[in-house]
Amino acid sequence: xxxxxxxxxxxxxxxxxxxxxxxxxxxxxxxxxxxxxxxxxxxxxxxxxxxxxx
Amino acid sequence: xxxxxxxxxxxxxxxxxxxxxxxxxxxxxxxxxxxxxxxxxxxxxxxxxxxxxxxxxxxxxxxxxxxxxxxxxxxxxxxxxxxxxxxxxxxxxxxxxxxxxxxxxxxxxxxxxxxxxxxxxxxxxxxxxxxxxxxxxxxxxxxxxxxxxxxxxxxxxxxxxxxxxxxxxxxxxxxxxxxxxxxxxxxxxxxxxxxxxxxxxxxxxxxxxxxxxxxxxxxxxxxxxxxxxxxxxxxxxxxxxxxxxxxxxxxxxxxxxxxxxxxxxxxxxxxxxxxxxxxxxxxxxxxxxxxxxxxxxxxxxxxxxxxxxxxxxxxxxxxxxxxxxxxxxxxxxxxxxxxxxxxxxxxxxxxxxxxxxxxxxxxxxxxxxxxxxxxx
Numbered sequence: 483x484x485x486x487x488x489x490x491x492x493x494x495x496x497x498x499x500x501x502x503x504x505x506x507x508x509x510x511x512x513x514x515x516x517x518x519x520x521x522x523x524x525x526x527x528x529x530x531x532x533x534x535x536x
Numbered sequence: 537x538x539x540x541x542x543x544x545x546x547x548x549x550x551x552x553x554x555x556x557x558x559x560x561x562x563x564x565x566x567x568x569x570x571x572x573x574x575x576x577x578x579x580x581x582x583x584x585x586x587x588x589x590x591x592x593x594x595x596x597x598x599x600x601x602x603x604x605x606x607x608x609x610x611x612x613x614x615x616x617x618x619x620x621x622x623x624x625x626x627x628x629x630x631x632x633x634x635x636x637x638x639x640x641x642x643x644x645x646x647x648x649x650x651x652x653x654x655x656x657x658x659x660x661x662x663x664x665x666x667x668x669x670x671x672x673x674x675x676x677x678x679x680x681x682x683x684x685x686x687x688x689x690x691x692x693x694x695x696x697x698x699x700x701x702x703x704x705x706x707x708x709x710x711x712x713x714x715x716x717x718x719x720x721x722x723x724x725x726x727x728x729x730x731x732x733x734x735x736x737x738x739x740x741x742x743x744x745x746x747x748x749x750x751x752x753x754x755x756x757x758x759x760x761x762x763x764x765x766x767x768x769x770x771x772x773x774x775x776x777x778x779x780x781x782x783x784x785x786x787x788x789x790x791x792x793x794x795x796x797x798x799x800x801x802x803x804x805x806x807x808x809x810x811x812x813x814x815x816x817x818x819x820x821x822x823x824x825x826x827x828x829x830x831x832x833x834x835x836x837x838x839x840x841x842x843x844x845x846x847x848x849x850x851x852x853x854x855x856x857x858x859x860x861x862x863x864x865x866x867x868x869x870x871x872x873x874x875x876x877x878x879x880x881x882x883x884x885x886x887x888x889x890x891x892x893x894x895x896x897x898x899x900x901x902x903x904x905x906x907x908x909x910x911x912x
Contacts, residue, residue: 491883491884525672528883534542535879535882536572536715
């Protein structure tokens with residue numbers, strides 16, 4: 483799970499507005515994920531966990 | 537009573553000497569952050585102390601429109617030591633102001649408005665500079681910011697060439713991203729940036745607020761990349777702890793910069809501090825020490841913890857250790873258990889920006905502490 487979280491953070495840090503952790507074994511996995519399956523994480527979720535910095 | 541301070545620490549620092557600071561109970565800490573690279577010569581350097589004291593006794597402040605020897609000397613020193621033919625300086629009080637000015641100068645000199653900036657870049661927190669800073673967290677509460685800013689992936693030549701056109705006023709870039717995670721750009725990228733901006737009449741701005749003043753092994757990183765930008769901005773280490781920023785410009789920018797100004801631009805005491813800092817950096821070959829000790833520290837870190845961490849990225853004494861999730865935990869352990877003060881760069885990177893005067897002994901201290909922390 484740690485790796486999935488880290489990958490999500492990297493995607494959102496890199497500019498993705500949203501990342502989805504979804505089941506690759508589902509039928510039409512990408513379409514299903516885009517339709518709402520899996521766990522969706524929005525970029526704003528990072529704000530609470532990120533330090534202020536220079 | 538309280539102030540607006542982010543990331544307040546549980547350690548009250550009262551005194552500093554060289555690479556070390558001391559808290560109110562006398563505990564000694566190795567300062568591997570130099571408070572965001574602001575003391576490249578170490579704490580309490582005698583040359584800066586002497587210059588500031590002498591100037592303070594003569595004249596504390598006079599507005600910039602009256603010529604003053606300390607300010608003139610700083611202008612001349614910066615012109616002599618700047619990359620290439622950059623010969624004009626506008627002085628201010630901080631890095632964000634230096635970048636704010638650079639963006640304004642670029643718009644004035646080119647007559648264009650579009651600014652290209654990089655993903656994960658950080659250029660400051662005033663409205664204009666903030667608009668070119670990547671992280672949404674810093675921007676969202678203050679929107680709308682200035683418009684016409686396009687972000688491109690860092691170190692990606694194709695994306696840069698696609699984004700910059702004849703209507704672009706400026707491309708602003710850190711040669712090594714600091715807040716974004718210690719990401720050094722390739723020399724090819726920086727040179728390509730020079731070529732595409734030159735071809736389109738775009739002002740190339742190197743934000744050297746963190747990389748400047750010898751941090752990466754030369755006084756300016758632009759010199760390592762063999763690039764002469766149209767503007768270079770500096771602050772942080774420029775005054776060795778005194779608040780001063782600078783926007784250094786080539787002639788075509790300075791000749792058409794608009795009407796920008798600041799009341800405290802180049803006050804005599806601050807100019808004396810900056811002049812003594814830059815002179816000492818050069819006379820004592822401090823950037824060379826940053827290159828040598830930086831290489832040593834990076835090599836030792838690779839040997840000690842290279843297999844335990846995700847990545848170690850460095851240029852001179854600007855070093856990032858990507859520890860994975862939990863940089864904050866590592867920083868806390870370094871400070872409280874090993875008396876080593878470091879900085880974060882995002883959630884995953886421990887950032888080391890020590891005084892550039894450190895030696896191998898201090899580097900060994902850090903390696904030992906990092907090894908214990910990352911294997912804990």
